[in-house]
Amino acid sequence: MRFDVLTLFPEMFQGFLNTSIIKKAYEKGLVETSVINFRDFSTDKHRTVDDTPYGGGGGMVLKPEPIFEAVDYLVQDLPVRPPVLLMSPQGEPFTQQKAEELARYSHLIILCGHYEGYDERIREHVATEEISIGDYVLTGGELPAMVVIDSVSRLIPGVLGNENSATLDSFSSGLLEYPQYTRPAEYRGYRVPDVLLSGHHLRIEQWRRRQALRRTWERRPDLLQTAPLTEEDRAYLRELERDFDRDE
Template sequence: MRIDIATLFPEMCESVLNESIIGRARRAGKLEIYCHNIRDYTLDKHRRVDDTPYGGGKGMLMQTEPIYRCYQAVCEMTGTKPHVIYMSPKGAPFCQQRAVQLRELEHIFILCGHYEGVDQRVLDEIVDEEISLGDYVLTGGELGALVVTDAVGRLCPGVLSEEICFTEESHYDGLLEYPQYTRPPIWHDREVPPVLISGHHANILKWQREQSIAETAKKRPDLLYKAIEEGKLDLKERRKAEELLAQMDNDGNIWEE
């Protein structure tokens, strides 16, 4: 997969993308990620990329031409038309399911807005979708672009050691992940659940599934309602989930008979 990020702050993006799992994947050739400085594509000798908005109002607006020239350069460089995402508080909320869908694309171009936003005309010209991290406003689109790049990139083949590294995580199948534990077996009088050190694989899987549903009921009941509606639970799981939702029981042992 190739991801191009158009930004006014490429160094900011590079400093994050060169670290940890994504950084290793880039160096190993598992991911292609490039950060482009939009200022490099302006024809203004002062490298100006913004101007006052028509109709008045506070702040400055990013101009069309530098953004469009950056986009064109990437298209010419790759010989492809990328899927263009604009990071915007007006966009659709980002989620794990969308990350999984975006993983299937070969080329993504992410536009980071700044100031008071971007001239609508270039958005109409090149953008395929707008994505938001939530119902709040940031100073620019860089943080959002980094989140999307990380969430999508880690799902690509070869980035993580095994597919199970993300298929059992929160949100992948619509539920939250089960609680996890490591050594020591007892800490501050709190013991690791005995089933996890029993060595009985089937019982462990059963416990993990039950706890996943229980965690979702306690922390994100909206996700559990959705999982029920979409048929992601078998009959027994559905009955227990409906019971949990009805009781809204916060007892950690709610699955015990």
């Protein structure tokens, strides 16, 4: 997977790209990244990338020329134009499902905005889609871009040491992840659930599934509307609801 990031602040990515999973993925040759300052593609002597909006209003708007030119440079020798993702609060909410969709590509271009917004022609004629990581305001698109790169990279075969890790994470199954424990079996009087020490794999899997269902039901019940549930899952959820009603 190759990620090309267009930003006004390339230095923000130095620590992110040189630590942890992303660094290891790069060393294995599984992920390649380039971070490009699109100011370098400005067409005037002052290297201007923004201007006041037509029609008035506060703030500055990113000009089309530098971003058009930067993307043209990145795709000029490619047989197929890769997806161009615009990091924007107006975009599609970023989900695990979206990460899995993007992980099917071998190349992504990510645009990081700043100031008041983008010239609309960038949205219409450069970006193939817009992505938002949440309903809140950030200074720019750099942090959202890192979120996308991290989430997508984890899904590339070979990036994680344990190939099961990505499929067991929260949201990968449509549910929140079940509780995890490690040694020691008892600490300050707090014990690991006996079932996890039993060595009985079928019971452990059943416990984990029910714990994931319970945690999702308690914390993110909205996820249950789309999660793939078995009849046994649904029966357990009905049991949880009956117990809750009795307690009320």
